[in-house]
Amino acid sequence: MVQTVRIEAVARADAGKGAARATRREGLVPGVVYGAKQAATLVAFDPRDIMKELTKGGWQSHLYEVVVKDGPTERTIMREVQFHPVTDRPIHIDFQRVAPGARIRVRVPVVFQNEETSVGIKAGGVLNVVRREVEVLAETDKVPDHFEIDLAEAKIGDGLRWSSIKDHQGARPGIAGRDFMIASIAAPTVDEELAPVVVAAPEPVKGKGKAPAKAAAKPAAAAAPAAPAKKK
Structure with a gap:
């Protein structure tokens, strides 16, 4: 069955982007616990605890007991994690309260x-x-x-x-x-057999190789007929 993981948090007083940035400057990850028709609880976490859960996998199906210092212990699921676009580190986490018997x-x-x-x-x-x-x-x-x-x-x-x-x-x-x-x-992928490639013999390059044989000499002109003998 599902694991229940205990994770410690501290309360934070102020909401908003400015307060969240101030929490990150203190080295903590801001978050919120909401749901079950109760007021939201603003919290902050040690980033090492959060990274431990994210890297071991399966956090989408785990139940978390968020133990708030000097505050309540909330039974939750980790609903959403926002990451820094450059460092890929978590910058905000949402936990949703769950009630016994609820789906x-x-x-x-x-x-x-x-x-x-x-x-x-x-x-x-x-x-x-x-x-x-x-x-x-x-x-x-x-x-x-x-x-x-x-x-x-x-x-x-x-x-x-x-x-x-x-x-x-x-x-x-x-x-x-x-x-x-x-x-x-x-099914396994089978490569089709390639048809053999026929390479044509290269054509001779003009201007190189043996010169073509000279044309045969024209036959000599036929001898002119002898002149008729003179009558005596």
């Missing part, structure tokens, strides 16, 4: 099992992943940590869909009304 929309990663023994992959097929995460609606206390799809019997041309997941764990798909594709075993 929340989360993205759950998909894990593919027995890829090395898959019938289709051993035959030369390639695993083509369409969705590495699936968006679902799940109860806050029953959010799956991940979904599993077994590839052992998958053949070339087979599609792995929502119905291929071993256990939905009570979650409902965000895409309703169809058994959508998650992955497939694609």
Whole structure:
């Protein structure tokens, strides 16, 4: 089931872009906790705690207990992270409160099992992943940590869909009304044979090589007929 991660925060008094910039100058990441029909709580986090969660993955499906110093402990999900366009560091984080029994929309990663023994992959097929995460609606206390799809019997041309997941764990798909594709075993790509290329012999370059033979001399003109003998 879903992990619950404890993360510490401090309260901040002022809202707005100027206050957020001042929080960043102090070396903290500004954030807000909202939802559940309660007033928003302005908070700030140690950037090391935030980066730890972002780099280990799966934060979209984790529950977080945001422990505010000298304040309440909020049960939340990490809803949105804004990043600096140059440094790619987090600059603002939104946490949404969740109530017990309520359904929340989360993205759950998909894990593919027995890829090395898959019938289709051993035959030369390639695993083509369409969705590495699936968006679902799940109860806050029953959010799956991940979904599993077994590839052992998958053949070339087979599609792995929502119905291929071993256990939905009570979650409902965000895409309703169809058994959508998650992955497939694609046929191997075969290169077409190239036709042999015939290279024509180069034409002789004018002005080089042997000179053409001279034309044969014209035959000598026929001898003129002898003059008739004079009569005596």
